[in-house]
Amino acid sequence: YDKVSDLHTELYKGPAAAMANPLAAFTLIKRLHSEWQNVVNSNEALENSQGWLTAFFTDTSDLQGAAKGLMRLQDVYALQVASLVRGRFQRVTDGRPTDVYLSTVSVPLSGDDCFLVGKVAYEQEDYYHSVQWLEESVRLFRGTGGEWSPENEGTLEDALDHLAFSHFKVGGRTLGKYPMNGRVLQNIEKYEKLLVSSPPISMIVDGLKRPTSNHLRTRDTYERLCQTQGSKPMQFKNPKLFCDYFTNGNPQLLLLPVRREVLSLQPYVVVYHNFITDTEAEDIKRTSHPGLKRSVVAAGEKQATAEYRISKSAWLKGSAHSTVGKLDHKISMLTGLNVKHPYGEYLQVVNYGIGGHYEPHFDHSPSSPVFKLKTGNRVATFMIYLSSVEAGGSTAFIYANFSVPKAAIFWWNLHRNGQGDADTLHAGCPVLIGDKWVANKWIHEHGQEFQHRCSLNPEE
Numbered sequence: 001y002d003k004v005s006d007l008h009t010e011l012y013k014g015p016a017a018a019m020a021n022p023l024a025a026f027t028l029i030k031r032l033h034s035e036w037q038n039v040v041n042s043n044e045a046l047e048n049s050q051g052w053l054t055a056f057f058t059d060t061s062d063l064q065g066a067a068k069g070l071m072r073l074q075d076v077y078a079l080q081v082a083s084l085v086r087g088r089f090q091r092v093t094d095g096r097p098t099d100v101y102l103s104t105v106s107v108p109l110s111g112d113d114c115f116l117v118g119k120v121a122y123e124q125e126d127y128y129h130s131v132q133w134l135e136e137s138v139r140l141f142r143g144t145g146g147e148w149s150p151e152n153e154g155t156l157e158d159a160l161d162h163l164a165f166s167h168f169k170v171g172g173r174t175l176g177k178y179p180m181n182g183r184v185l186q187n188i189e190k191y192e193k194l195l196v197s198s199p200p201i202s203m204i205v206d207g208l209k210r211p212t213s214n215h216l217r218t219r220d221t222y223e224r225l226c227q228t229q230g231s232k233p234m235q236f237k238n239p240k241l242f243c244d245y246f247t248n249g250n251p252q253l254l255l256l257p258v259r260r261e262v263l264s265l266q267p268y269v270v271v272y273h274n275f276i277t278d279t280e281a282e283d284i285k286r287t288s289h290p291g292l293k294r295s296v297v298a299a300g301e302k303q304a305t306a307e308y309r310i311s312k313s314a315w316l317k318g319s320a321h322s323t324v325g326k327l328d329h330k331i332s333m334l335t336g337l338n339v340k341h342p343y344g345e346y347l348q349v350v351n352y353g354i355g356g357h358y359e360p361h362f363d364h365s366p367s368s369p370v371f372k373l374k375t376g377n378r379v380a381t382f383m384i385y386l387s388s389v390e391a392g393g394s395t396a397f398i399y400a401n402f403s404v405p406k407a408a409i410f411w412w413n414l415h416r417n418g419q420g421d422a423d424t425l426h427a428g429c430p431v432l433i434g435d436k437w438v439a440n441k442w443i444h445e446h447g448q449e450f451q452h453r454c455s456l457n458p459e460e
């Protein structure tokens with residue numbers, strides 16, 4: 001009863017408040033998924049309100065996604081698992097744990113919470129993570145006397161079982177004398193002995209080597225930019241980088257010029273500050289709500305979900321709300337480009353949840369023109385932050401060596417000869433704390449013939 005009451009209190013505070021902290025989000029999702037199931041299956045519920053109670057169910061993929069999200073945050077922000085389970089966000093620098101973010105509320109994890117994360121890793125044969133999370137799970141389960149409680153999915157024995165096998169996989173130790181075929185190792189004492197005969201736990205974790213990524217060549221740069229924001233180019237180093245009040249010669253912007261900051265010339269990236277008001281951002285978020293679906297990426301001719309892009313998104317036509325039309329108009333005034341459909345795509349609103357991210361990618365297609373609109377490739381991107389993120393979640397430009405945590409960002413994706421600009425490789429870092437919303441306006445080659453000169457020079 002207490003747990004269900006707690007759950008309600010958290011939900012009444014509003015999902016945004018409850019979900020801002022990834023540990024709170026994870027435990028809430030887990031509770032909705034497994035502990036709530038116990039309530040539904042209880043005798044009391046069976047007698048009366050089961051139908052109503054099941055309405056709150058979350059999917060197994062939600063729970064797995066949340067666990068993967070935690071591990072992603074651990075990796076990208078180099079967070080210590082031992083700190084995470086105590087509700088802290090810390091990374092080891094110069095041998096000492098330092099706070100990456102100081103949370104006002106701390107949400108400690110239970111042995112069963114850690115078991116779940118470890119098990120998700122284990123099932124993906126990701127023993128680097130499973131060892132770390134199962135170590136914590138075993139420690140916490142032991143701390144509570146190893147007693148099973150009805151809302152737990154796992155037991156100390158389960159955790160030891162998975163941990164022993166994970167140790168075996170990462171350490172390459174031969175456990176020949178133990179029968180390792182699947183779940184044969186049932187005996188808790190045997191596991192305890194197994195662990196004692198292994199090197200001390202902390203040594204193993206320190207010596208654990210994170211596997212190199214075979215799909216993300218720029219992983220190190222990407223993670224550094226997410227952690228530090230990189231080094232923003234300085235005007236004194238290049239006088240062509242500047243700030244001004246910008247009207248683009250447009251009388252409609254004369255009374256309220258936009259604060260422009262030219263951040264980089266190669267690739268060409270401009271930031272517009274205070275581009276959108278809070279009310280306008282709320283209009284866009286609210287209007288997009290009913291249409292939000294898991295984001296997809298191009299996969300050959302088709303579109304598919306992908307681990308490298310975790311978010312929800314929706315497309316808004318200019319007519320969806322007067323604010324959408326107003327933003328289209330303002331983008332057009334600032335860029336001088338034709339953003340009318342089909343020369344500009346509809347506004348794509350994106351929401352990132354727990355550990356949501358978009359790994360390094362290009363917005364343009366490498367083999368132009370494949371876009372459905374038949375209006376050429378995406379020549380430019382205008383991306384607007386609709387919320388500020390408390391920690392993490394900035395937009396990283398891998399080769400330009402900086403990341404931007406808010407504002408509206410404009411960049412050219414193509415050279416003037418129509419070739420893709422490889423320097424535009426960029427990413428949305430995982431959200432550590434908060435709720436990230438952005439809106440993308442992609443502008444195509446066609447329709448810009450009189451606004452954006454082309455050239456044969458591949459450098460321009």
Ligand SMILES: O=C(O)CCC(=O)C(=O)O
Pocket residue numbers: 350358363393394395396426427428429438440
């Ligand atoms: O969310 C971000 O910061 C980047 C988003 C992005 O690059 C995209 O949606 O194409």
Ligand SMILES: [Fe+2]
Pocket residue numbers: 361362363426
């Ligand atoms: Fe992008």
